[in-house]
Amino acid sequence: MKPINASSISLLVILSVACFYSSCGESQSELGVAKPVFDAHIEPILVENCIPCHRENGGAPFTLTSYEKIRKKAKTIAKVTALRYMPPWPADPSYSHFIGEKRLSEAQIQTIQNWVKQGCAPGKNPGALLANVKPFQSALGTPDYVMYLDSVTLQQGDQDRFFLMKASAQLPEKTYIRAVELVPGQRQLMHHFNGHLINYTPGAKSNFNTQPLKVEITPNSVKSQTADLDLMTDNGIIPERVHSVVNYLPGVIGQMYPEGIGTFEVNSQFSIIGNDVHYGPSAKTCTDRSKINLFFTKIPPKRGLGELMLGTNGVSKIEPPLVIPPNRVTEHKTQFTVPEDISVLTVNPHLHLLGKSITAYAIKPNGDTIPMIRIPKWDFRWQYFYTYEKMLKIPRGSRIEVIAVFDNTVKNPFNPFNPPQTVSERYEYGGSSMKATDEMFQFIITYVGYQPGDENISLRTDETTRSKP
Ligand code: HEC
Structure with a gap:
């Protein structure tokens, strides 16, 4: 063995100091564990990053x-892990960060590679962590009340189907709701749920009951929808709706904000109406029974949520208009200047099958840019609501700009038409068509009015960490 002399020691010291200040340390660890075993090295990675979905009812x-x-x-x-196809996390982590970011480190990816190449060594006690995994029930813990939606049977070969649905609840008294979570029965088929609240004054609707109702939306049923959901009070009025108390898109899990933010009050009798509940084409005949979990709190509402929708159906127009000719890749922009200081909690970019990328940022009055989100490779299958780790302040007078690119060529594997056809936004039943074969370009921002110190408020709650199995 070569003796270590004084000069080689000092070289080692210099090297390790250099590593400390550069990123040598990181690139070392990027090699991952050299001889990984399942129980010690692989199981924890998968439990954290894969099992939330790859378990019963996980989607x-x-x-x-x-x-x-x-x-x-x-x-x-x-x-799939080397390609970063799994776990699915379309947002670019070099642009902005969100809670629940599911992304393996280079070291974790390499550890999995080494483990598989070397023959998948089990270790001493494989499966100990997995033994505690339960079927998915809720990302937020045990609900205080569960509202059931009516069941829907989807036939093999069905194309897109749309419903108007009502679920109702009867509670002993007025209650503060901290979070609402939609849990689809058939996660792979439910594409969209947007729920609005209708509160009934006690006694105003004598036939109030919690029987769920639904109406299928077809060109012929449009007029009868309101009547069929039995929404009227005894006086023949339909109480005003509180919009978007719960939303679901593929990949979305329940979100709970810190106490007092986004909490709302319900009367003892209330209903949640799902407009345009959208099921995608089904490969087999099956029945969906989705539910809405409610989480109560004793702490009264302090700050109500605002929703700002840019683009399709929203406050800002799309330029050029969203018409995508065949065999073309087109870029569109929508922008909006915020009239007051706001603190952004969550953003939700929404495109359909021709979407290729989307980027959103705000330009402050002084010219600085606030990055909001970048999705370099849009994937229709993962449309998360992205919640910032801390509230993101956007000062009054800032211009939010959103740029989306659409690919209407045969190179887009999701193109619903071959040969490609002109695809555009299409409005029907008083709103934009939600059909996946029509396009949408939407950017939805959930915010509260800014208060000093908001930038330091973490949006992580104990409950969101409960999303792990
Ligand atoms: C957010 C939910 C979610 C997470 C997290 C997730 N998966 Fe998946 N995974 C899916 C869904 C849904 C599919 C089927 C659709 C698809 O292939 O895109 C899938 C498909 C797969 C496939 C099949 C791919 C193929 O081409 O046949 C593999 C393998 C896989 N996942 C492994 C993993 C691993 C390993 C992890 C963690 C490192 C992981 N997944 C994390 C939801 C998830």
């Missing part, structure tokens, strides 16, 4: 809830 088409199941799929797992 993925198969579960990865045992060593055996994982070993059988090991090669595919190595492939």
Whole structure:
């Protein structure tokens, strides 16, 4: 063995100091664990990043809830993680950060590669963590009340189907609601739920009951929708709706904000109306029974949520208008100047199948740019509501700009038409068409009016960390 002399020691010191100040340390760890075993190295990565979906009711088409199941799929797992196809997280982490960011580090990816190449060693006690995994119930814990939606049977070969739905609740008294979470029965088929609240003054609707109702939206049923949902009070009025108390899009899980933010009060009798409840085409006949979980709080509402919608159906127009000719890649922009200081909690970019990328930022009156979100490779299958780690202040007079690119060529594997056809926004039933074969370009911002110190308020709540199994 070569003796270590004084000069080689000082070289080591210099090297490690250099590593400390540069990123050598990081690139070392990017190699991952050299001889990984399942229980110590692989299982924790998968439980954290994959199992939330790859368990019963988790939304993925198969579960990865045992060593055996994982070993059988090991090669595919190595492939999809190296490609960063799984876990799905379309937002660019070099642009902005969000709660629940699901992204493996280079080291984790490499550890999985090493484990698979070396034959998937189990370790001493494989499956101990997986043994605690339960079927998905809620991302927010145990609900205080569950509202059920009416069941819908989807036939094999069905195309898009749309419903208007009502779920109702009867509580002992007026109650503060801290969070509302829609849990689809068939996660792979429900594409969209947007729920509005109707509060009934006690006694105003003598036939109030909690029976769920639904009406299918077809060109012929438009007129009868309101009547069929039995929304009227005894006096023949329909109380005003509180908009968007719950939303669902593919990949969305329940969100709870810090106490007092976004809390709202319900009367003892209330209904949630789902407009345009959208089911995508179904490959097999099955029945969906979705539910709405309610989480109560004793703390009264302090700050109500605002919703700002840019683009389709929203406050700002799209330029040039959203008409995408065949065989073209087009870029469109929508912009809005905020009239007051706001603190942004959550953003939700929404495009359909021709979407290729979307970027949103705000330009402050002094010219500085606030990055909001960048999705370099749009994927229709993952339309999360992205919640910032801390509230994002956008000062009065800032211009929010959103740029989306659409690919209407045959190179887009999701193009619903071959050969490509002109695709555009299409309005029907008084709103824009939600059909996946029509396009949308929407950017939805959930905010509260700014208060000093908001920038330091973390939006992580104990409950969001409960989203892990
Ligand atoms: C947000 C939910 C979610 C998370 C988190 C997630 N998956 Fe998936 N996964 C899905 C869904 C849904 C599909 C099926 C649709 C698809 O292939 O895009 C899928 C498909 C797969 C496939 C099949 C791909 C193919 O081409 O056949 C593999 C393998 C996989 N996931 C592994 C993983 C691994 C490993 C992780 C964690 C590192 C992970 N997934 C995290 C939801 C998820």
